[in-house]
Amino acid sequence: MVEDEPEIQELVAYNLSKAGYEVIRAHDTEDAETELKKALPELLIVDWMLPGNTGLTLIRSLRSRATTRAIPIMMMTARSSEQDMVMALESGADDYIRKPFSPREMLARVHALLRRHAPQSTGALME
Numbered sequence: 836m837v838e839d840e841p842e843i844q845e846l847v848a849y850n851l852s853k854a855g856y857e858v859i860r861a862h863d864t865e866d867a868e869t870e871l872k873k874a875l876p877e878l879l880i881v882d883w884m885l886p887g888n889t890g891l892t893l894i895r896s897l898r899s900r901a902t903t904r905a906i907p908i909m910m911m912t913a914r915s916s917e918q919d920m921v922m923a924l925e926s927g928a929d930d931y932i933r934k935p936f937s938p939r940e941m942l943a944r945v946h947a948l949l950r951r952h953a954p955q956s957t958g959a960l961m962e
Contacts, residue, residue, distance in 0.1 A: 836860055836880045837867045837890060838911070843934065847880060847911070850938040851945065864888040871897075876906060878948055883912035883923065891926050898927035907952040909944060911936065 838844040861867035881890040897903040910928040
């Protein structure tokens, strides 16, 4: 997860961990790149507005590399216009969720992305 707001980061991490997912946190795109060198995640949740480079820039960069091209990406942002959503999806995001968000909806979207991209990861997490 790439999120610079500590409260949002904690909320997302808590709910994902409670659902059985391991969460690796990054504060900005630089931290995210460092973590991606250590291990590739099964899914990325990326905020649009980050310190330094934007989440959109990170997504475009990840989609341009063979090693990260197939990782499912959810954009999580306070930007809520149709134009923003279209831009994120056209830049490579697989899903888009607006802040504030429902943790149940976020988990359902994460599960759906993993079901489509890495079905072995989903197990019985949604029971």
